[in-house]
């Protein structure tokens with residue numbers, strides 16, 4: 440039941456598919472499969488990326504088995520691809536192996552920054568959309584590129600907060616706000632989250648969801664951090680829906696002085 444202090448039922452909808460959780464998890468960097476499993480459960484995630492170049496779908500005891508066991512949706516990731524051609528091929532292999540047309544499209548420019556290559560990314564997005572994929576591109580925090588990806592038919596746009604694995608948080612909140620204002624598809628803040636307050640900020644800025652991996656998988660206590668991220672995403676979303684007060688340059692007394700004179704106080 441909805442009350443004044445609970446948000447209305449508020450599922451994330453991507454390409455017509457509903458998710459109760461707005462936290463998308465990545466799987467890279469965990470010290471063991473068991474630790475990863477505990478963290479995924481603590482996060483409450485319903486959708487988790489798997490790098491296709493680092494997983495063998497036929498291997499027993501793989502992360503895919505963990506996801507399957509807990510009914511968590513798989514989002515194949517083209518991580519490690521440097522060209523449009525590589526990414527398209529990887530997505531097609533993933534569709535074949537995992538039976539899903541959904542893909543996290545990652546086409547990176549170099550190994551030092553792991554930043555997206557905008558030219559190759561847009562080309563790959565256009566080709567994959569034309570081939571029937573549901574494309575969720577990892578993109579720069581560039582409002583123009585985000586719009587071009589949406590126009591290309593992507594089901595969401597996923598701007599970075601900061602480079603993958605950097606934990607630097609959201610370096611350009613202004614651009615994230617611009618992307619959110621202009622987007623007609625869900626905006627998922629992807630990469631660079633360092634701690635729970637970064638995830639909350641992403642949601643307060645109006646993002647529809649957060650995708651993160653390193654902050655959890657390389658935390659000293661991954662499951663505890665995963666739980667913190669879950670709460671942060673929920674809190675940030677609630678704050679966004681509640682409508683924050685405007686920022687003021689000068690003080691404004693929180694209680695009015697009107698009426699005090701009448702009582703003689």
Ligand SMILES: CC(=O)[C@@H](O)[C@H](O)COP(=O)(O)O
Pocket residue numbers: 464465466467488516518543577602603604605606629630631632650651652653654
């Ligand atoms: C798991 C995944 O998809 C990553 O490539 C993603 O971009 C997350 O980045 P962080 O590891 O910085 O959270």
